[in-house]
Structures are given as structure tokens and as C-alpha cells.
Amino acid sequence: MKKTIALLLALCLCLCLFAGCGNNKTESNGSTETSSASGSVYYLNFKPEADQAWQDLAAKYTEETGVPVKVVTAASGTYEDTLAAEMDKSAAPTLFQAGNQGAINSWGDYCLDLTDTAFANELTTDDFNLYGEDGALLSVGYCYECFGIIVNKALLEQAGHSLDEITNFETLKAVADDIHARAGELGFDAFSSAGLESSSSWRFSGHLANMPLFYEFRDNDVTSQPAEIEGKYLDNYKAIWDLYTTDSATTGAALTTATGDASEAEFGQGEAVFYQNGSWEYDSLVNDAEKGFMMNPDDLAMIPIYCGVDGEENAGLCSGTENCWAVNKTASEEDIQATLDFLYWVVTSDEGTTMMAEQFGPCPFKNAKEPENVFFAQANEMIADGKYTVTWAFNFTPAVEDWRAGVVDALTQYTAGTGDWDAVKTAFVDGWATQYAAENAG
Amino acid sequence: MTRKRKNDGAALNSPLIRRPIKHCFALFLLPTFAAFCIGFLYPFAKGIFLSFCKFKLTKDWTWVGFSNYVKAFQDNSFAHAFWYTALFAVVSLLLINILAFAVAYALTRGIRGTNLFRTVFFMPNLIGGIVLGYIWSMIFDGILSRYGTSILLNSTYGFWGLIILMCWQQIGYMMIIYIAGLQAVSEDMLEAAKIDGASGWKSLWHITIPNMMPSFTICTFLTLTNSFKLFDQNLALTNGRPFIQSGGETIKTTEMLALNIVNAFYANNTNRGVGQAKAVIFFILVAAIGLIQLRATRSREVQQ
Numbered sequence: 001m002k003k004t005i006a007l008l009l010a011l012c013l014c015l016c017l018f019a020g021c022g023n024n025k026t027e028s029n030g031s032t033e034t035s036s037a038s039g040s041v042y043y044l045n046f047k048p049e050a051d052q053a054w055q056d057l058a059a060k061y062t063e064e065t066g067v068p069v070k071v072v073t074a075a076s077g078t079y080e081d082t083l084a085a086e087m088d089k090s091a092a093p094t095l096f097q098a099g100n101q102g103a104i105n106s107w108g109d110y111c112l113d114l115t116d117t118a119f120a121n122e123l124t125t126d127d128f129n130l131y132g133e134d135g136a137l138l139s140v141g142y143c144y145e146c147f148g149i150i151v152n153k154a155l156l157e158q159a160g161h162s163l164d165e166i167t168n169f170e171t172l173k174a175v176a177d178d179i180h181a182r183a184g185e186l187g188f189d190a191f192s193s194a195g196l197e198s199s200s201s202w203r204f205s206g207h208l209a210n211m212p213l214f215y216e217f218r219d220n221d222v223t224s225q226p227a228e229i230e231g232k233y234l235d236n237y238k239a240i241w242d243l244y245t246t247d248s249a250t251t252g253a254a255l256t257t258a259t260g261d262a263s264e265a266e267f268g269q270g271e272a273v274f275y276q277n278g279s280w281e282y283d284s285l286v287n288d289a290e291k292g293f294m295m296n297p298d299d300l301a302m303i304p305i306y307c308g309v310d311g312e313e314n315a316g317l318c319s320g321t322e323n324c325w326a327v328n329k330t331a332s333e334e335d336i337q338a339t340l341d342f343l344y345w346v347v348t349s350d351e352g353t354t355m356m357a358e359q360f361g362p363c364p365f366k367n368a369k370e371p372e373n374v375f376f377a378q379a380n381e382m383i384a385d386g387k388y389t390v391t392w393a394f395n396f397t398p399a400v401e402d403w404r405a406g407v408v409d410a411l412t413q414y415t416a417g418t419g420d421w422d423a424v425k426t427a428f429v430d431g432w433a434t435q436y437a438a439e440n441a442g
Numbered sequence: 443m444t445r446k447r448k449n450d451g452a453a454l455n456s457p458l459i460r461r462p463i464k465h466c467f468a469l470f471l472l473p474t475f476a477a478f479c480i481g482f483l484y485p486f487a488k489g490i491f492l493s494f495c496k497f498k499l500t501k502d503w504t505w506v507g508f509s510n511y512v513k514a515f516q517d518n519s520f521a522h523a524f525w526y527t528a529l530f531a532v533v534s535l536l537l538i539n540i541l542a543f544a545v546a547y548a549l550t551r552g553i554r555g556t557n558l559f560r561t562v563f564f565m566p567n568l569i570g571g572i573v574l575g576y577i578w579s580m581i582f583d584g585i586l587s588r589y590g591t592s593i594l595l596n597s598t599y600g601f602w603g604l605i606i607l608m609c610w611q612q613i614g615y616m617m618i619i620y621i622a623g624l625q626a627v628s629e630d631m632l633e634a635a636k637i638d639g640a641s642g643w644k645s646l647w648h649i650t651i652p653n654m655m656p657s658f659t660i661c662t663f664l665t666l667t668n669s670f671k672l673f674d675q676n677l678a679l680t681n682g683r684p685f686i687q688s689g690g691e692t693i694k695t696t697e698m699l700a701l702n703i704v705n706a707f708y709a710n711n712t713n714r715g716v717g718q719a720k721a722v723i724f725f726i727l728v729a730a731i732g733l734i735q736l737r738a739t740r741s742r743e744v745q746q
Binding site: 084409 | 498499500501513583586587590591592594595596683684685687690691692705708709712713
């Protein structure tokens with residue numbers, strides 16, 4: 001008798017324990033039930049800087065429609081890992097980012113075909129979308145960005161130069177060399193520090209590396225992810241990298257640990273004329289009272305990254321996107337519907353389009369608002385002038401994080417003087433083949 | 443008197459107390475057992491199972507047999523990480539234990555401020571590995587940048603940097619264990635040795651150390667397994683850098699086993715099984731080394 005009681009008690013305790021563990025689940029089940037007509041949305045966001053804006057927008061949507069929207073943001077540089085962990089859960093994200101070929105390779109099987117969904121029909125272009133092999137619309141580019149060399153025009157004039165002078169690599173180098181030579185007297189240098197610490201190195205292993213990749217792919221008519229690359233424009237990559245790391249206040253081994261914040265601050269506080277970055281920097285350069293960069297938008301301009309390729313006088317800015325939405329096809333039907341409804345609202349409603357224009361700039365949707373970001377105006381001007389757009393060739397990079405880590409390491413060695421340029425070439429060219437093979441191995 | 447005696451420990455032997463305990467032991471055991479199953483046994487079994495599968499998400503897998511293990515053994519970076527870790531383990535095992543014992547010995551001599559020193563030496567152990575890694579990378583780079591280099595640029599610096607970091611963190615902890623061991627050595631024996639004319643060194647070698655073998659067993663076991671399992675500090679301090687690119691492979695020169703496993707897990711987007719297989723190999727390895735070492739030191743322990 002007592003034994004049975006003991007056993008029963010033990011069982012009770014176990015149940016309590018399981019109930020405790022499973023508590024969250026029952027709750028979320030409950031909430032889906034109350035709003036079962038509309039399901040719920042779980043967005044795994046990719047840009048930490050836009051987290052607050054998404055949270056606010058989600059709250060607004062929930063207030064209006066009663067549909068719960070959960071927004072979780074992965075820490076910088078951990079999106080892949082976070083996505084893998086979250087997708088494994090029973091309450092997986094219904095909306096996530098798949099912004100490049102690598103993401104489509106690994107997550108394509110989980111992407112819903114978005115063709116003819118209400119929100120995809122709002123698109124004004126399919127330039128930024130990613131498709132599967134069978135032509136299914138797997139992810140929708142919801143904004144595009146541009147990057148290049150941001151210039152502080154006021155300082156440039158102070159140094160006795162003007163933007164009109166700079167039309168290719170030689171002229172850029174001439175101006176930069178001159179400013180660097182007189183840095184002591186002027187009180188500012190040519191380039192902000194090209195830091196290779198992880199908060200900054202992506203600007204070079206990703207964005208700057210786009211230049212040699214773009215020109216090579218253009219020559220070879222590459223339109224899908226190549227298994228191997230030649231690196232025939234790597235000398236140009238070296239030329240521009242040498243310029244960044246020579247005509248700057250910070251050079252050599254000190255760049256190993258120089259951060260992105262430091263580089264941004266040098267530009268924001270008027271200690272450097274040139275700063276390689278993208279349109280997303282606009283808001284922090286102009287409006288960031290906290291960091292103290294209240295730059296005048298009229299002083300800002302963005303020029304193409306010139307690296308000495310023939311005909312680059314006609315180059316425009318590097319425009320493209322990694323911001324693409326994919327909807328999880330393994331989610332429940334209600335949740336998929338709720339997610340599609342939410343996206344439709346984001347790209348059509350006043351609140352949604354305002355937020356998108358503020359946070360992401362120009363969006364390829366019919367109702368998109370015009371952003372105030374001057375960099376986009378320039379990108380469009382260059383396109384109107386008939387210049388060619390440098391597309392984001394680096395979106396083909398296999399195993400992005402690993403390939404970039406290899407390039408950064410070699411670049412660091414080269415810059416510090418402990419390694420040579422050949423190692424950079426190896427990391428760039430052989431590294432590509434290695435990563436492609438590793439990623440596509442069974 | 444009698445009443446008082448009845449209320450002594452004897453009460454615990456009363457059938458009124460013992461019987462429910464005897465019958466309900468399952469009740470007391472179950473919560474921990476359940477937690478053990480959920481938090482250890484289940485993931486462990488599933489981990490072993492998944493090492494034989496090709497998978498990206500743990501819920502979508504296909505059985506591939508031993509092919510993950512074959513790939514893991516063919517991977518040069520895994521072999522490199524193993525030898526690197528082994529070297530690291532030997533060096534840090536020796537340094538940490540020698541230094542920790544020396545510090546413990548010094549701090550049981552009754553010098554002034556003993557308690558303060560013990561506290562100070564123990565404190566690094568309270569800081570988490572990741573934080574410690576970043577703090578030390580700043581310290582090292584602060585010094586190395588004066589010479590135009592960095593811990594990320596030279597694998598020798600990376601190795602010794604890790605050793606210094608680990609010593610700094612672990613010596614205090616091992617010191618506490620050694621102090622406890624030193625204090626347990628019977629004063630009578632030491633006094634007898636002294637009377638017999640044994641020198642300080644002699645009584646240290648022949649009385650103190652043999653009598654505190656259990657402390658050595660624990661400390662060597664801990665330092666050895668800690669070195670093999672080292673992850674946070676490795677990630678934060680060097681993250682495997684610098685790299686060597688050769689023959690279509692990237693060797694991360696300062697990458698230890700645990701970091702290699704994590705990197706292998708995330709490097710391949712379609713098959714995480716190789717990383718999983720490496721993790722199983724890693725478990726067997728660490729368990730085997732730990733057991734061999736335990737047996738070896740246990741045999742030297744003396745019964746007092």
C-alpha cells in the first residue's frame with residue numbers, strides 16, 4: 001500500500017517537473033488557439049540595428065489586428081547558427097532571412113514558394129529576389145542598399161580638392177596621397193582606419209572583395225555560384241587595400257585590432273575624409289546624437305570604389321541586397337497565412353512603409369516611401385547618368401563566414417607585415433574552392 | 443538524562459523515520475534522475491545516433507552509417523587540433539600543477555597575509571572564460587602592438603598566450619585543493635621525520651607528497667580534462683588564428699579540439715554529422731585519457 005502511494009507521489013512529482021518544462025509550450029498553444037483564425041508570426045531578424053524598429057512595428061500590428069508577432073534578433077554575425085537552432089524547435093520562425101546563394105543552398109528546402117502571394121505582387125522589380133532551381137520564388141528582396149566610399153565633402157574642400165577631380169583610381173590615389181602627406185597640417189587624414197577586427201573586417205572581406213569578384217564575374221558571364229574563381233582582379237584589390245592602409249592615420253599591425261566603431265568615429269568626427277561603408281551608415285552619421293556625429297547631410301557623398309580597372313570612370317555604386325525574406329514552408333497553414341498578411345501590411349500600410357524607408361532606405365514595393373538618405377539619391381543619379389551598377393557579386397560566396405575568416409586572416413598577416421600577398425591570393429582563390437567543396441560535400 | 447539520550451542521533455534510527463525513507467527513496471531520487479535523463483542521457487544518446495546521420499536540423503536526418511567518422515578521421519584540421527590540444531594539455535598540466543603546488547606550499551608556511559594571498563590567487567577562477575579571453579587578448583595585444591605584432595599573427599604567441607591565460611585562471615583553484623591536501627598531512631609524521639633528522643626537501647618528497655597523492659590525482663585529472671575541453675578561452679583569445687592555407691585545406695593553427703568540433707559543425711551547411719562524429723570521438727578520447735590518468739595516479743596513493 002505504502003509502496004503504491006510512494007510510487008504515485010513520485011509519478012506526481014515527475015509530472016510536475018515535465019509540466020514545468022513544457023510550460024511554455026502549453027502557453028503558446030493556448031495563444032495560437034485564441035487567435036487560431038489568424039495564426040501567429042515569428043520573425044527571426046538579421047539586422048541588430050533595426051531590432052527596435054521591428055519590435056515597435058510588431059507591437060503596433062498586434063495592437064491593430066490582435067495577431068501576435070514575435071521578433072527575435074540574432075546577435076551580429078551569428079544569424080546562421082541562430083537560424084539553425086531556431087528552425088529545429090517546434091515553434092520555428094515563420095519568417096526568416098535567406099539573402100544569398102549560400103542561404104538558398106542550405107535553407108531552400110524550407111522556403112515557401114512566394115510566387116503570386118499578395119505581398120510579392122506588390123513588388124516593383126524582381127532584381128533582388130532569389131529563385132530556386134525550378135524557378136520558385138524562394139525569397140524576396142525587400143530593400144536594397146549601396147556601398148562605396150563615403151566622402152566628407154567639407155573636409156575635401158578644406159584640403160583644396162573637389163569631388164569632380166576623382167573619377168578613377170589614379171585620381172583617387174592622387175587626392176588621398178596629397179591629403180595624407182599634409183595630414184599634420186590639415187588636422188585630418190585621407191582614409192578612416194581600415195580595421196581588421198571582426199566588427200570592421202567584413203567591410204573588406206565582404207564589400208571590398210566584391211570589386212575583384214564583380215569584374216571577374218562580369219568578364220566570365222558568371223550568373224550562378226561558381227565552384228572556383230581565378231582572382232584575376234586581385235591586383236586591383238591589392239591596390240585599393242594598400243591605399244586604404246597607407247593613406248590613413250592607422251597602419252600596419254595596429255589595424256589587427258582596430259574596430260568598426262573606431263573607424264566610424266574617425267569619419268564622424270571629421271578626422272578622415274574617406275570612409276568605406278554603405279547607405280545604412282547614413283542614419284548614424286547624420287542623426288546619432290549619442291555618438292556625437294551630427295554631420296550635415298549636404299557634406300556627405302558616396303563615390304564608387306575605384307580600384308584601377310579599365311573603364312571604371314563609368315562605374316556606379318555597388319547596389320544590391322542581402323535583405324531577403326523567406327517564409328518557412330514547414331510552419332502551420334495559419335501561421336504561414338498570418339506571416340503573409342503581416343508582410344503585406346508591412347509593405348503597404350503607412351506605419352510599415354515609413355519604418356521601412358527609415359530603416360532600410362528604398363524598398364522595391366509599389367507603396368514604398370522615398371527615403372531621405374542622400375546616398376540613394378546619388379546611386380540613382382549615377383544610374384540615370386548611364387553608369388553601370390556594380391552588383392553584389394559576393395552574394396555567391398560559399399560558406400560566407402569561413403571564406404571571409406580566411407581572407408581576413410591572410411589580409412591581417414599581409415598588413416602587419418608578417419605575411420605576403422600570395423597568402424591573400426591563396427585564401428581568396430583556393431579558399432573559395434575549399435569552401436565550395438566543403439559546403440557541397442555530402 | 444535518559445530523555446536527553448533518546449533525542450540524540452538515535453532518533454534517526456527510529457523506524458518512524460527510517461521506514462518512509464526506505465520506502466520512498468524513489469521519490470527523492472526521481473527529480474534528479476529525470477533531470478539527468480532529460481539533460482544528459484537523452485541528448486547524449488541522440489548525439490551518438492546523429493553522428494551516424496546526415497542532418498542539418500536534428501529533426502530531419504538520413505542514416506549514412508560510418509561515413510561521417512571516415513570524413514572526420516580524414517580531416518587534417520582535426521588531426522592538427524588533436525596534436526595541438528595534446529601539447530597544450532601536457533604543458534599546462536605540468537605548469538599549472540607545479541606552480542599551484544608551489545603556491546600552496548608557500549601559503550601553508552604561516553607567512554603574513556596568507557588569507558589575502560589565497561583569496562587573490564583564487565579570484566581569477568571566478569571570471570568566465572570568454573571574458574577572460576577578451577581581457578587577456580587586450581593585455582597581450584597592448585604589449586605586442588608596441589612591437590608591431592599581435593597575438594593573432596603568430597601561432598607561437600597564441601600558444602603561450604593560451605598557456606598563460608590558463609595558468610592564471612587555474613592555479614588558484616588547484617592551489618585550494620593542494621592547501622587542503624597539505625593541511626591533512628599529519629603533523630606527527632612530519633615531527634617524527636624532523637626528529638629523525640630529515641631535511642625540509644626530504645620530508646617534502648618522502649612524507650608530504652606521498653601523503654597527499656589524492657590531491658594530485660584530483661588536480662591532474664582536472665587540469666588534463668580542462669585542457670582537452672578548453673573552448674571559451676580559445677575562442678575569445680585567438681579563434682584559431684593565424685590560419686595556414688594549404689592543399690585545399692585551411693588549418694587554423696591555434697584551434698583546439700572543442701573549437702574544431704564547433705567549427706566543423708557550422709562549416710558544412712548540409713551535413714552537420716561530421717561535426718557530431720568528431721564530438722563522439724572527442725568524448726571517447728577525453729573519457730579514455732581521464733580514466734587512464736586516474737588509474738595511474740590512484741595506484742600511487744598511500745593509505746594513511
